[in-house]
Amino acid sequence: MIHHLSIRELRDAILCKECSVTEVIQGFFDRIDQHEEKIGAFLSVDYESALAQAELLDRKLARGEAGDGLLTGIPLGIKDNIVTEGVKTTCGSRILENYIPPYDATVIRKLKKNGAIVVGKTNCDEFAMGSSTENSAYFTTQNPRDLERVPGGSSGGSAAAVAALEVPGALGSDTGGSIRQPAAFCGVVGLKPTYGRVSRYGLVAFASSLDQIGPLANNVGDVALLLRAIAGSDARDSTSVKRPVEDYLKDLGKDICGFKIGIPIEWFTSGLDPQIEQAVRRALKVLEGLGCSVQEIHLPHTEYAISTYYIIAPAEASSNLARYDGVKYGYRGSDDTNLEDMFRSTRSQAFGEEVKRRIMIGNYALSAGYHDAYFMKASKVRTLLKRDYLEAFKEVDFLVGPTTPSLPFKLGEKKTNPLEMYLMDVYTVTANLTGIPGLAMPCGFSQEGLPIGLQIQAPHFEEAKLLRFAYGLEAELSIQHPPLVLDR
């Protein structure tokens, strides 16, 4: 059963000639054919191109070439807000329904250089705005752990595809929790790297000071491998940071004894589902057993994080989304009037409700008379949040807590209440506002069999240490995933 293998196992099997790349790709396509109708993780799947690349790789491998890539022959899903040359990239929006990018994002170039094969583009909330993938203009994605529930969002398609074993790994993007929250909801591992660790060139911009691309996979080791392949500075993204990329696999398996863990007490409030709290506290006991010290810590401005985020992110979005005007690419509305009305009809017809709401909030927060009260105020509170974290990391190595306050909710349950949906992001937005890395990993299952995600946050650029720590915890927890409904 090829689809049960990890990325590292698949790569080894390919390099040892236990199976061909074509067999691997075909194996995952069989899985997609079998289950995709129920899951709806992919907006598009490119069979022909993926199989052609697989054959080419097989021929190269037979000649003793192409074996040095980190991801030789590995099929991956890519969130549809990351541009892929010659392959339609919609961002889950009608406004880009026909957009075929003339170039690859830097992360795609790096993946291809390492021998990975992009098999399809995954569903997401429109322009990555949402926490359930229900804001996709195309269709909703079902959670493979419970088909009546949302997979989380906005990288819900990537998380669902990985959880359903349709691909062994995927890329998502995280602006306020969009990798970590769906990873938690689907029971997979997801990492938002430090801001600037991974190039954003070719990631369709939502909120430029918060957006970051990151990997999702079924285990910590595979996430480390994917990060190693995509990380690094890039001349095409001036916010990418010129620091050497570490070997994130090097320290995996080393003991994690002696690490100092902080539990932010502000994260364990009445809004937290008791089953989640229980599972997280159980994991903390396990960490103590491994020789880590656990102490309570304060992040005093936590209660202001959501407000801060939901001013700054829409403000940046309203500026970034001004480019969709029906001129250069994508949908165009009524053409028979004047230019100004063409802009209006294009945007009104082809943006979805949540995107319009955020453009409106953003423009309001930036408009004359309100700029100081909203945008400037939020930017100052962002400084206070950053100080909270700098103080905390003087005392501890990591912060550990829940990824989400609630278990995966039912499809349609929160769709009509935007504010309630925003509150889902309470534990994740701070990592984006402060730029630090955050990783979500399964730490148990609820009585109903729903996944529970633990979150680990680390200081800027400490991904190597973070992954070593998560790997150690994962091994000790050794969570037994119940069989997927698909496979029962």
Added chain:
Amino acid sequence: MKINTEEVEKIADLSRLNFTPEELLRFVDQFQKILTHCAQLEMLPTDDVEPTYHAFAEELTTPMREDRVGTSFSSEQALANAPDAAEEYFGVPTVIE
């Protein structure tokens, strides 16, 4: 802060978005809820606090490089996704009568 329909209409105009009267009413209501939640920030004293616009300003320098001629997209590539194009130009409705 109380928000009214006229203000929402003004923002819609700035955003180049049209709304039906029903949509507008719904927006006013949702706007109010979201802004009421965000009003909690007013309570925080921030007079002596510098704003943060970038999580990482300390590490950020303007990257400089040599000014060299390189390859770029051709006109065909740049225009390939345009809803309307002619020769080397994007096509738009009449701008000046």
